[in-house]
Amino acid sequence: xxxxxxxxxxxxxxxxxxxxxxxxxxxxxxxxxxxxxxxxxxxxxxxxxxxxxxxxxxxxxxxxxxxxxxxxxxxxxxxxxxxxxxxxxxxxxxxxxxxxxxxxxxxxxxxxxxxxxxxxxxxxxxxxxxxxxxxxxxxxxxxxxxxxx
Ligand SMILES: Nc1nc2c(ncn2[C@@H]2O[C@H](COP(=O)(O)OP(=O)(O)OP(=O)(O)O)[C@@H](O)[C@H]2O)c(=O)[nH]1
Ligand SMILES: [Mg+2]
Numbered sequence: 161x162x163x164x165x166x167x168x169x170x171x172x173x174x175x176x177x178x179x180x181x182x183x184x185x186x187x188x189x190x191x192x193x194x195x196x197x198x199x200x201x202x203x204x205x206x207x208x209x210x211x212x213x214x215x216x217x218x219x220x221x222x223x224x225x226x227x228x229x230x231x232x233x234x235x236x237x238x239x240x241x242x243x244x245x246x247x248x249x250x251x252x253x254x255x256x257x258x259x260x261x262x263x264x265x266x267x268x269x270x271x272x273x274x275x276x277x278x279x280x281x282x283x284x285x286x287x288x289x290x291x292x293x294x295x296x297x298x299x300x301x302x303x304x305x306x307x308x309x
Contacts, residue, residue: 162303163199165220165250168230169239170205173257173287177230178202180287181300194220199300209239218247225303227252228296231272233264238272245277254278255296260286 166174178200179186194216195202201220207213221227227248231238233256245252254273256266266284273282285292 162306163201163224164300164303165201165203165217165224165227166230167203167208167217167227168205168255168257169209169232169235172205172230172232172235173285174202174205174230176287177255177257177285177293177296180293181297186287199304205239211241214247221248221250224250225306226250228255229253229273229276229278230255230257231269232257233259233266233269234261236268238275240272240276242275243277252278253299254280254282256282256284258286258288259284259291260288 166178168174175189175191176186182197182199191202191204193204201224203217203220207216227250229240229245229252231254256269256273258264259266270282283292283296285296287293
């Protein structure tokens, strides 16, 4: 199954990234509940920020082939508990978002992803100027190809 689970705190940029990769119109809409499409499972950031919801993320991970963990580069805190990546039995990649903003701190965002047990390379992205989106698009296409085979 070539689906991807998007995880990250509230406002990390999960839905926006998904809209861009699916060539949908990019428009802000808070994710209120788990959202399934053929390529992605998109969750509200609350599922990461509130530990009693972790099980929803873990259950959803059983339905995907990989997990994309987003970290907002403008946030001074991460919501990932230490070694969170280890609770998943699927490959997990780290994506640093909003690097177009002046407040962006890529080093700190990287350290939050390391803390979560996620290994480099991290994808450094901005949906505003499109930076770093092409490699993710390629990754998505490769997963789609493996799904249709
Ligand atoms: N400047 C900038 N803003 C971004 C970027 N990515 C997302 N945003 C903005 O961040 C806000 C939140 O983005 P969402 O994609 O809704 O975040 P989310 O992770 O889906 O949030 P929840 O659904 O609440 O969990 C929106 O206003 C986006 O326009 C980026 O790369 N650069
Ligand atoms: Mg969302």
